[in-house]
Structure formats: structure tokens, C-alpha cells
Amino acid sequence: MPRITPERREAKRAEIVGAARRCFSRDGFHQTSMPDIAAEAGVSAGAPYRYFASKEEIILAIAGDAFRLIFEPVERLAARARAASVADLVTAALETLSVETVTDAAGNSVPVEELLRCAVQTWSELLRNDAVRARAAEGFESVRRGIADALRRGQAAGAVARTVEPERGARVVMGLLHGFLLQRVAFDLTDTAGFTDDIRTLMDGDPTPR
């Protein structure tokens, strides 16, 4: 076959990424073999290597994407939020994760469950893969900074206590998000509303109905 159009190439790449994500989500990065991915994508064993130089590169693509896709809505939310209390921020952030699917850069629909499972595995992976660690840390920082900014705006508007140090407060918020995410995916604790209600109670002193 002659030269493929860039669109078709991108589409095929996305198909391989999608297949890899399904495999990784189901079996883990290291229990998934390259033939598994190729079979899931319905292509030959050699085909993925036309799009990725190595399995490592596929892992990096999935790992980077997972965090981006999960936290992009949170970041957008933080950028928009005005006069939001901490509980408001966390509540809104967790609500963006209550959807079934998100849409990736290529317009493909990706189940959030798949992303979350890949995200949890990325935490393992970054312990000894510097490229993954760098990408993950970058994504973490970006979201954390967005939240810190939102906290500052919240302080200006009087919705957040002046005594909160925004940079570190944002770490606490990130901790809550990660903590919830883990409970949801690892222990099937999917009651978002209950979780956010109690955050509200604990932080604002009263349980504002959602």
C-alpha cells in the first residue's frame, strides 16, 4: 500500500492506543504482551512497531494520556471557578469523573474506568520508569497549580480561609482526588456524593446539599 493519509495514519495509531489501553486496563502493563495488543487491535504482530518504537513507548503514551484525560476537566474547572470553597472544588472535580466516557484528542470515546485503571498502574510504573515519572509529575504539577490559583481566587472572594497556604492546600486537594480515585477503582467505592458530602461537612462545617 502506498502512502496513507495523515488522518488514516492517526486513526490507526489511535486504534492501537485504544487496544493497548483496553489490554493494559484489563491485564496490566507487564502482563500484556505486544502480540496481545496487536490481536486486540486486529492487526499483525509487527504493525504496532510502525507507530511506536517499543512497548515502552506505548506505555508512555497511555500513561501520559490517562492522567491528561482524567484531569483535564478538573483543570478546566479550576480555571473557571470563582469564589469556590475547597469543598466546592473537590465536589466539582469529582463530578467531572462521574461520567462514563471522555473524549480523547482524536475524538474517540474512552471509558473512564479504563483510564482510572491505567492511572493506578501508572503510579507503579513511575516508580522505576523515569519517562513515565516525568510525564506524570508534569501533569500532577499542572493540575496542582491550577487548583492553587483557584484557592487564591477563593481567598480573594472570601470563600477560602486566609490561613490556607494555597500551594500546599492544593496538595491536600490533589490528595483527596487521588484518594477517592483509588478507592473507586481499587475497592469499588463509587459513592461520589457521599464522599463529597462528608468533605463538605468536614471542611465547611455543614453538609450543603448537592
Add this chain to the structure above:
Amino acid sequence: MPRITPERREAKRAEIVGAARRCFSRDGFHQTSMPDIAAEAGVSAGAPYRYFASKEEIILAIAGDAFRLIFEPVERLAARARAASVADLVTAALETLSVETVTDAAGNSVPVEELLRCAVQTWSELLRNDAVRARAAEGFESVRRGIADALRRGQAAGAVARTVEPERGARVVMGLLHGFLLQRVAFDLTDTAGFTDDIRTLMDGDPTPR
């Protein structure tokens, strides 16, 4: 009757577990080979199989132990706590993780860093290993319940708002602990004091110096 005393057998098993933990912590469950573990323990390639039926079983032993060793001090703390606010609980819990080493059942000293790295990997592992998931969920529930009880006692003593639903509030506390643990081990954010100070500010409205 056994050719070696139960004590010696237990000691050797502990040595293998320790070696496996060092390997897993360094290289990950699936990047560590059985020969790696045997070499680290200074025993022959076949030796681990006299103590564990398979690699899976070693992973299970480490994974179960990791959570237990990390959260046992937290659980003891929750059981003792009287009139503790949420922030007090989290602060105290995180302080128990600020030590260098903990002591396992056999009296061996285990670096906390090793345990934390194994714990993060266990989150991945439990996604597809039911035995690991069951053990982890059991440990999670046990600690969560302990914290819920502490919250109830806190409410009785007036240190925790009555509006908090203790079972779910405990989930939030667990989320904060896991979230901090992840940041510490994955992103090198080790500033425990800053983290707990801001939790205190966010929850109690003022930053009580520790």
C-alpha cells in the same frame, strides 16, 4: 518430624520475604524474577519454592504485609484516640509514617520507604489479582472502621461535628492518607508537616502548630 526447627524455618522464610520485598520495592513485582529473589536472599534458585508455592504467593505475602505494616500503627492510634478532631487523626496517622523503619511480626526491621513502594504496586496488582484484592480490601476496611470508631468517639467528645457521617468520613480520612502516601512515594513530596498543617487549616479553620 521436621529436619529443621520451626524457628529456623520461620527465620529463613522471613529472610526470603525480606529479600523479595527489597527486590519488589526496587524493581517491581513483574520485573523481579524468582532467581533475583533467591540471589538477593543468598539461597539457591529452588529454595523459595519450599516456602512458597509460586511467585504469586510471595507477591501476596508482601502485598498483604505491606498494608498491614504501614497501617497497623495508624489503627493502634485510632483505637487509643480520645476527643480527636479529624485533623488530629490525620496528623497523628501521618506522623506514624515519618519513621525510618517499622518492625515486622518476626521482629525484623523494615524500611518504611520499601513498604510504601510495595504498597503503591499493590494497588496495581489488586486490579487483577483477587487474592491480593481481598487482602488489601480487608486491611483497608479494618483501618477505616477503626477511624470511623474514633470519629464517633470524637463526636461524643464534641471534637468532631455531629453532621459528619462517621463511616463515610473515615473514607475521606483514608483518602487523605493514601493521597499523601502517593505524593510522598511517587512525587517525592515528603513535607508531612506542611500537608497536615493545611489539613488542619482547611478543617478546623485555624492552623494549630503541631
Add this chain to the structure above:
Amino acid sequence: MPRITPERREAKRAEIVGAARRCFSRDGFHQTSMPDIAAEAGVSAGAPYRYFASKEEIILAIAGDAFRLIFEPVERLAARARAASVADLVTAALETLSVETVTDAAGNSVPVEELLRCAVQTWSELLRNDAVRARAAEGFESVRRGIADALRRGQAAGAVARTVEPERGARVVMGLLHGFLLQRVAFDLTDTAGFTDDIRTLMDGDPTPR
């Protein structure tokens, strides 16, 4: 009628042969892949297959050519030589190999070093490739016969001992040429003058300065 002129076709074929020779010389017949050759030639991966049915055929083309290009000057020399002693023949032959480049049938300049490296590899290849062996043996015989004839003329002119059996004596000359060629390319022993001086001493009894 062809869509491209025979000249252009021949030129492109020569380009591919040149690229293959550079690759083979650098990496060896079997460490060079077809994509390597195509890339070196700056053509598409499929292009070489319009000029050669298989990699084997390219190897055959290079292997045959290598011996021809190296020994053609020797053959011409032997054909011209009058009253040459054995040492004269060897000396003159090795001198034709002291140039930097030779010109192939298509008029392209080819580094001698490249040819020599390909020639050494051809010796390996002919051990199990009958087509290569036949081509190489043919070339060997042709040069050997030329030298045998030169030895006969040398005997007629009194420059070569009558006791030499020309057909076998030519084998000895060929052996010296191959032996020198190997030392030059494999062990970096490039002192042609020293080598021929000693041949002269050994054979003629005195070291005639070249």
C-alpha cells in the same frame, strides 16, 4: 515499451548496488537489512525488488562484482606482462590495489576498501551459497589462468625458473595476493612495500628496490 529509459533504469540499479555495497562493507551481508539498503539508496522499501528478485540476488551481484573489480587490474597487468619474474608479478598486482578507488562498469567510483571488505565476506558466503561460489570460482580461475600464462611467458623470457609448474605456480601467486589482502583488511597491515620487498628477497634472492 518501458516507462523509464534503460539508461535511467541502469543508473538506479547502480545506485542500489552502490548503497548495498556501502551497507555490506560496513555491516556485513547478514547484518544489513533490505530497508537499510533502501534507506541508504534513498529509495522506498519496495524499490530494490524491482531490480533484484531477492536479497540473495543483491549479495550475488556485489560478491561477483567485488572480485571482478579488484582483480581486473591484476588480470590486465598479467596479460601485458613480459619477462616478469614472480616477484615482479606480485609486486605489480599489489600496486594496483594501492589506489583509493576503482571505477565500475557504469563509470561509478568505488572505494577499494569497500570492495576488499565485501571480498572477505564473500569468502564466507561462498561456503554455503552455490551461486556465489560459482561466480567467485570463475573469477579466481580467470585470474589464475592469466597469471599462469604470464608465468609461461616469463619462463620463455628466462625470468621465471623452468622448474616452476605454471598452473600451480599461479596458485601460489594467488595465495600471496589473497593472503596480503586479508592482512590488509583484517589486521590493518597496509605496508605493501615491505610485503613485496620481502617476497622479492625470498624469491629472487635479493631485495630489488621497487
Add this chain to the structure above:
Amino acid sequence: MPRITPERREAKRAEIVGAARRCFSRDGFHQTSMPDIAAEAGVSAGAPYRYFASKEEIILAIAGDAFRLIFEPVERLAARARAASVADLVTAALETLSVETVTDAAGNSVPVEELLRCAVQTWSELLRNDAVRARAAEGFESVRRGIADALRRGQAAGAVARTVEPERGARVVMGLLHGFLLQRVAFDLTDTAGFTDDIRTLMDGDPTPR
């Protein structure tokens, strides 16, 4: 199986080396796969890796051994030779190669034909494998020096012309040996007697009957 005796281990290693040599001799270094070697040796696919870290290492063992086994008799001969003319040296050297088999360090009998075929391939290999090149160059130098010494002794005894420069003269002798070896293995020219007769004629001026 428990620890094997060093003798048995060495024997098995020798078996694998022997199998590899047969494969390499028949199919070439790079046309032989590791499974081929294992099958030829009658062991499992993984077994060779208990004796050699990589295929490269097996190649190195074979390549180094081939030269050693072929030229050791020549070296011993050169060390013993007294008052030998150059033709005597070459003649004697080539005669040591007229046997069917030689015996390796472990006492195993190895067909000379196999060694010669491996040697020719080693010439290719050393062009881009530095370890092989170093080993081959070392072996070459050792034999060359032995011959140079023999030439010096020949000069002292009057059997070799004073005008010969021993170090370089030894290069010529090596060239003749390699040249003959190549003709024998590549072009089936096995007439050792004819070759050495003509060397004698060319060098000493008369054909001394062997």
C-alpha cells in the same frame, strides 16, 4: 539436579561448543540460530545460556578456538625448527593441516574441515566484531612471531637469506598459509603437495621432493 562436577560441566560445555561449531561450519554464524545449536547439541533452548551469556560469546569461543587449533601445530613446529628454509617452514606447516582431525583442549576430536570453514567465517566476523578481531589478531601475531623467530634461526644457520627482514618475512609466510587455507576450503584446491612444491621451486630455485 544438584551441583554438577566441574568435569561434567566442562564436558557439556564442550558438547555445546561442538554442536555450535558444526552448525556454524555448515550454515554460518548468522544463519545459525540459537535453537539450531541447542537442537544440534540435543539440549533445550535455554540450556546454552547456562554456559554462554549470549550467542556472541559462543561465536567468540568458536572463532578464538578455530585459529588456535589450526595454528597451534604450526606454532609448535616453528618453535622446534632448526636451519629451516622458508619453503621448509611452509611445507611443514601445511602438512600439519593435512590431517583429518585435531584434538582440542578437552580431548575432543574436531574435524579440520570444520575448523577451516569457521576460520574463513571469522575473517568476516572480525571486520565488525571487536572482541573477535582482538582474539584473531592476537593469534595471528603469536604465530607470526614464532615464524619470525624461526626465520632468524634459519638465517643464523644459513638456510635463509640474510637480506630477509624476519618480521616482514613472517608476514609473507602467514600470507601463504592463509592463501592456501582459503583455496582449500573455498575452492576445493586440496593439493597440498603441488602447492608446497611450487613454493619450494619459487623460493629455493629447485623442487626438492618432499
Add this chain to the structure above:
DNA sequence: CATGAATGAGCATTCATTCAT
């Protein structure tokens, strides 16, 4: 009991070749 040699399936990756466009 302990050893460590042996097994053989499995993996990531490459590459000669084909052929739709």
C-alpha cells in the same frame, strides 16, 4: 532438606517480502 541444572513456553522485536493504491 537443599541444590542448581534443565526445561520449554513465552516475549519483544526484526525483517524479507508483498501488493493495494
Add this chain to the structure above:
DNA sequence: TATGAATGAATGCTCATTCAT
């Protein structure tokens, strides 16, 4: 004609596990 995407068999190597000694 020329392209380069696709194929799929093959390769070097690893490793969980077994078991003869």
C-alpha cells in the same frame, strides 16, 4: 512505475518451575 504499509514467521533471550542428585 513507485510507494510504503502491512504481514507473519523467525530470532535471541528470559524465567517460573521442576526434580535428579
